[in-house]
Amino acid sequence: MKSAVVQLPGLNRDRDMIAALTKISGQAPITVWQTETEIPDVDLIVIPGGFSYGDYLRCGAIAARMPVMQAIKEKADQGVKVLGVCNGFQILVEAGMLPGALMRNTSLRFVCKEVKLEVVNAETDFTRAYEKGQVIRCPVAHHDGNYFVDADTLASMEDAGQIVFRYTDGTNPNGSLSDIAGVINARGNVLGMMPHPENLIEAAHGGNDGRGIFASALDVIAA
Amino acid sequence: MTVTLKNGVLDPQGKAIEGALGSLGFSGLGHVRQGKVFDIEVNGADKAKAEADLKEMCEKLLANTVIENYTITLD
Numbered sequence: 001m002k003s004a005v006v007q008l009p010g011l012n013r014d015r016d017m018i019a020a021l022t023k024i025s026g027q028a029p030i031t032v033w034q035t036e037t038e039i040p041d042v043d044l045i046v047i048p049g050g051f052s053y054g055d056y057l058r059c060g061a062i063a064a065r066m067p068v069m070q071a072i073k074e075k076a077d078q079g080v081k082v083l084g085v086c087n088g089f090q091i092l093v094e095a096g097m098l099p100g101a102l103m104r105n106t107s108l109r110f111v112c113k114e115v116k117l118e119v120v121n122a123e124t125d126f127t128r129a130y131e132k133g134q135v136i137r138c139p140v141a142h143h144d145g146n147y148f149v150d151a152d153t154l155a156s157m158e159d160a161g162q163i164v165f166r167y168t169d170g171t172n173p174n175g176s177l178s179d180i181a182g183v184i185n186a187r188g189n190v191l192g193m194m195p196h197p198e199n200l201i202e203a204a205h206g207g208n209d210g211r212g213i214f215a216s217a218l219d220v221i222a223a
Numbered sequence: 224m225t226v227t228l229k230n231g232v233l234d235p236q237g238k239a240i241e242g243a244l245g246s247l248g249f250s251g252l253g254h255v256r257q258g259k260v261f262d263i264e265v266n267g268a269d270k271a272k273a274e275a276d277l278k279e280m281c282e283k284l285l286a287n288t289v290i291e292n293y294t295i296t297l298d
Contacts, residue, residue, distance in 0.1 A: 058287055065284060094287065101289040106235045148232060148290060175235070 001218040003029040003044040006072070008063045011050030011087060013196065020198035021046065024214040034066040039075050044217050047072075049086030049141070049196060059102060059144045060090030069095050081125055081217050082190045086142055089182075089192030098185055098192045099157060100149035105142070106175030112141040115171035117181055117195060121161045124184055126191045129212030136209035138195035140173050145194040147176035147183070154178060160186060165193055224277060226286045226293045227258035261285055270297060 003021045007014050014031070021029045021044075030040055039045060052063035063069070069091070076082050076097060084092040092098045105111060114137055122132040130136065149157070154177065157163055165182035172179045174194070182193030197210025214220070228234045234256050241255040263280070265273040277295050286293040 057284070061284065061287065093289075099289075101287055103233070103290065104235050106233070108235055108239055146233075146235070150231075150289075175233070 001025055001044065001220070002027065002040075002042040003046060003218065004032050004039055004042045005029045006032050006034070006045065006047045006068055006088075008034040008050075008052045008066065008068075010052040010054055011048055011063075013049035013086065013198070016196075016198045017046055017048040017085070020201050020210075020214060021218070024201065024211060024220055025218045032068060032071075034063070034068045037067050037071050039068075039071045042075075042080065043219075044081045044083065045072055045075060047082070047084040047088030047091050048198070049088055052087055052091065055144070058090075058094065060087055060092075060094040063087075063091045064094035064096075073097060076185075076187075076190050079187075079189055083126065083213070083217060084190075084192040085196055085198065086140075086145075086194055089194055090144065092190060092192045097190050098183055099153050099162075100147055100180075100183065102144050102194070103146040103148050104144050105146050105173070107173075110141075110143040111145075111173040112139075113173060114139050115167050115173055115181070115195060116169045117165045118168040119164070120166050121164045121184070123161070124164055124188055124191065124216075126184070126213050126217045127164060128216040130216075135168055136212075137200060137207055138197055138210055139199045140195045142174070142194055145174040145176060147174075147180040147194075149177060157183065162186065164191060165195070224261040224263065224281060224285060224293055224295050225258055226261070226281070226291050228256055228290055229292050232290045258291075259285075273297060 119130040166179040200210035237256040281293040
């Protein structure tokens with residue numbers, strides 16, 4: 001399975017993402033710069049974390065309006081899988097590719113710690129390697145991860161299985177509505193999540209709980 | 224242009240400011256909400272066009288209409 005990693009000024013988790021994708025798929029991802037208007041044929045496009053455009057205006061707001069995002073939207077419309085992690089998730093909501101918004105953490109502090117995630121929907125293309133209800137460890141590092149969506153949209157997302165990950169065991173680090181940590185679009189091919197699964201994929205990381213997301217998306221048997 | 228959070232959207236920064244104002248001794252305050260102001264100079268004399276352009280700017284970039292409202296004032 002081929003993958004691509006998007007690069008924008010201020011994103012700084014691209015190297016970790018490239019390393020994770022290379023290790024898990026056995027193939028280095030293609031890198032795509034923000035001004036590119038066409039994306040090569042790939043099965044998975046990843047928008048990594050960081051602080052695109054210094055988080056000016058709103059986190060992800062300026063990145064979401066760069067030319068590459070139009071190309072990503074077109075690919076997503078064709079069914080290509082798109083994963084946004086942390087700032088990548090913020091960019092996807094700002095681009096209107098996922099519902100809701102990500103606001104300042106209720107603590108008003110940047111949080112960098114490990115949380116527990118419940119796999120709420122294990123039937124997505126990104127979570128098949130897990131069991132429904134399975135609790136996994138995952139690191140988070142963000143200032144604006146407080147997910148918000150209006151009540152009607154939340155209800156319809158819950159009914160449609162669009163809530164994929166929830167913080168559990170009292171580890172919600174940001175006050176997000178309904179403990180939401182990750183959501184998927186209605187079609188099921190665009191996933192956004194605040195935690196960083198790419199930082200927990202091998203023994204050197206102290207565990208591989210995050211590996212299943214990439215193994216699922218890349219159709220690799222989970223290690 | 225003024226951009227503020229919609230009612231019903233929790234504003235953690237506004238809450239912190241509310242607490243700080245209280246600790247400075249200001250009483251009788253309701254909710255405090257934090258927003259943004261954009262001063263934009265528009266060339267030309269066509270006010271209607273300027274207003275339409277500014278509205279489009281708010282919709283497309285300056286406000287996130289999922290969580291924010293905006294108002295435009297021309298002078």
